[in-house]
Amino acid sequence: MPAARLGRAAREAVSGLPxxxxxxxxxxxxxxxGAFVATFMALYLTLDRGYSASYAGLVASLHGLGGVVSALGGGVMADRVGRRPTLLLAQSATAVSVALLGFMTDPVAIAGVAFLVGMSANASRPAVQAMMADIVRPEDRVRAFSLNYWAINLGFAVSSAAAGFIAEFSYLAGFLIEAGMTAVCALVVFLKVPESRPAAPARKDEPQVGLGTVLRDGRYMAVVGLSFLVALIFQQGSVALPVAMGRAGFTPADYGLAIAVNGILIVALQIPVTRFIEHRDPRTLLVVSSVLAGYGFGLTAFAGSVGAFMATVCVWTLAEIVNAPTQTGLVVRLSPVHGRGRYQGMYSLSWSVAALVAPLMAGQVIDRFGATWLWATCAVVGTVAGLGYGLLMRGLRDRGAGGEGPGRGRGRTADGSGPAVTAAEHSPTA
Known part of the structure; x- marks a missing residue:
């Protein structure tokens, strides 16, 4: 029975997680x-407040810069102070700053508070990813990260649709609703999520993990660099694609139809695709997804209709579905237990920097050479990233499982309440 098989697949996808x-x-x-503000910020500043498009772009850049600043800071806090306190502080600060932003009228004040919003919102990401690595068994981590990614996209799809209706009623209501929803997140963490940070090493001779440790980890920093290249490609869906379609004579509604395919496919396919890739070689998955992302955007050069643009979105969305959980799982595997926050912070930094660089890169290439050259560049970057993953992961072995080396696999939570992780040795990935 198709329905029975579908139900069984759904149960298998969510079973066994703590x-x-x-x-x-x-x-x-x-x-x-509740993520409304990012959706309508540009419209709010230009239509409701009457500011120029250049000013709206400046505010968006400052919001992204805040994320860059906090990526490493949030990771360090997650390791030093704990995952739970970092989450509570970041989410509480986000709720307050988002609500405050809705009442700002001075352009300098708006820009400054937008920076604070970006900084506080991004500070929670390393803590969330480190906590998931702490509490989920190594063999279930790809599935867990995939489910989390699915939740992000499902929530964003709903909030994006609702943002337009809320903006018609009141922009301030959007700010306050997001602040309230973020406060609810903090309340859920406070009431239901225990601390998961492994206790400090028992032996004083065990090496301490600092940011310098991360920077000196050549293999891991190479992964961060490849992640940055892949992130540059995926950013073009929201940065370059609307510009290119507009210059080709398509309307904003046409772009909306094309990009909607991305969210719909992620919500529909993320879980079944994850079941297919969960126990497959991550080296192959990362190589294929990187090349598929590059050439998915490369095919945009040949798109001449809305349907063709939607087809190209399908190609690179499939790459995104495969790449996101696999890449996050690789980051965890390369991270030592007591440095997961810092390692996740560095990984988050690669995406934050890509979010800043991508608009500049897209604008310069499109203005100077045309959109076709940008799509060709995406294909080249995707190929380079794929080759990089293929070479980097040749003969790669886990550090235990998700960073647990021999003798370090079983830790206790920071409050000593019980096991934080379960160690397991994995076979080589290649």
């Missing part, structure tokens, strides 16, 4: 369901 994960997942979903 209760703490599901509360953290719920917090993520609630957070994204």
């Amino acid at each position: 209760r703490e994960f599901w509360w953290l997942w719920t917090s993520t979903l609630v957070n994204r369901l």
